[in-house]
Amino acid sequence: MTTAQQPDNAASALAEIGWRQSQVIEAVLVPGWYWWAVGAAMVVIGAAADYRHTLILAVAIPVAVVAIVGLTGTMIFGAYRRVRVRDAELLGGRGAIGSPAPATMATTVGAVALAAGGPLLMRRLRRIMHSRRAGAGA
Numbered sequence: 001m002t003t004a005q006q007p008d009n010a011a012s013a014l015a016e017i018g019w020r021q022s023q024v025i026e027a028v029l030v031p032g033w034y035w036w037a038v039g040a041a042m043v044v045i046g047a048a049a050d051y052r053h054t055l056i057l058a059v060a061i062p063v064a065v066v067a068i069v070g071l072t073g074t075m076i077f078g079a080y081r082r083v084r085v086r087d088a089e090l091l092g093g094r095g096a097i098g099s100p101a102p103a104t105m106a107t108t109v110g111a112v113a114l115a116a117g118g119p120l121l122m123r124r125l126r127r128i129m130h131s132r133r134a135g136a137g138a
Contacts, residue, residue: 039111
């Protein structure tokens with residue numbers, strides 16, 4: 001009877017290991033809402049830059065940055081400069097197909113890329129990590 005219990009115990013232990021590995025994998029992946037939140041904060045920054053009002057810049061950019069840092073810190077720790085640029089050095093509206101809001105356009109493209117690419121990346125990483133769990137096969 002001892003020999004029959006050993007394979008059962010081993011199978012049970014492997015199942016427990018697999019379940020715990022799945023928990024770890026899910027815990028380290030970045031959820032889809034994070035990519036949307038960071039993308040939205042990026043658009044806020046771009047829109048503030050296009051509006052060019054000192055008070056708007058002084059409020060919107062720090063709030064967006066604190067949001068991004070806070071979300072990123074939350075993701076990393078598991079709890080769920082000011083630069084002067086002369087206008088002559090910028091592309092301005094010409095750089096965004098004649099748009100008066102090139103920063104908003106650029107950050108919107110970046111936000112869409114994050115919102116679309118982030119979850120795709122996490123799905124791929126999830127598949128890879130689950131395929132490499134102990135007892136999951138080659």
